[in-house]
């Protein structure tokens with residue numbers, strides 16, 4: 001009887017371990033070059049992150065944190081909206097105050113990541129695509145001209161990591177801003193764009209129709225790097241109005257997801273003159 005129980009338990013353990021191993025594989029991109037730091041590998045000294053919502057930087061904590069702590073780069077971030085249209089999970093404020101609350105959450109998160117400078121703009125949450133596109137590009141060009149980052153990290157415009165229209169529009173405006181600055185003032189324009197990408201197997205298996213669309217519209221990643229799971233888990237504590245986001249969307253606690261989904265993937269575009 002005890003032998004049978006031991007055999008059953010051992011079998012269960014093997015199945016669980018195998019399942020965990022399989023699940024972990026869904027978050028890997030074996031063809032991408034695994035590097036300790038995208039910014040360090042590309043020898044960038046100044047980084048600008050451009051994203052749509054407070055908490056989007058959770059996708060690039062590894063890149064930003066290591067750029068600062070490991071490579072000594074200057075890091076800055078622009079968040080285009082205050083996230084006022086988001087769902088609160090849990091509810092921590094009056095909904096009409098959510099923009100103010102999430103603005104502060106973005107600043108706290110940036111501080112924790114060691115950003116040197118950060119701006120949160122006031123484009124309408126879920127309405128960036130309806131806002132004046134040329135103005136958005138001009139504002140981004142203006143900041144790039146002032147700050148002169150050599151590497152810009154943003155969304156891939158055609159997939160936006162999650163197919164969110166704000167993400168796609170911000171990615172496109174950022175790419176256009178870099179291209180136009182290179183055309184007019186190549187001496188001060190960024191030379192590298194790193195686009196953050198979703199792990200394709202995970203997206204296509206578990207992301208439903210939206211996941212399929214994301215995978216179909218994003219390129220294969222060129223680089224993979226550690227995602228700094230600890231920073232992501234801490235990030236969800238800082239983004240208190242979104243603390244339960246991972247559990248609500250993925251049905252598992254953030255500490256588990258980020259231990260399994262432990263890398264960040266990028267398509268790196270190096271611009272030559």
Ligand SMILES: [Zn+2]
Pocket residue numbers: 052053055056164167
């Ligand atoms: Zn977002």
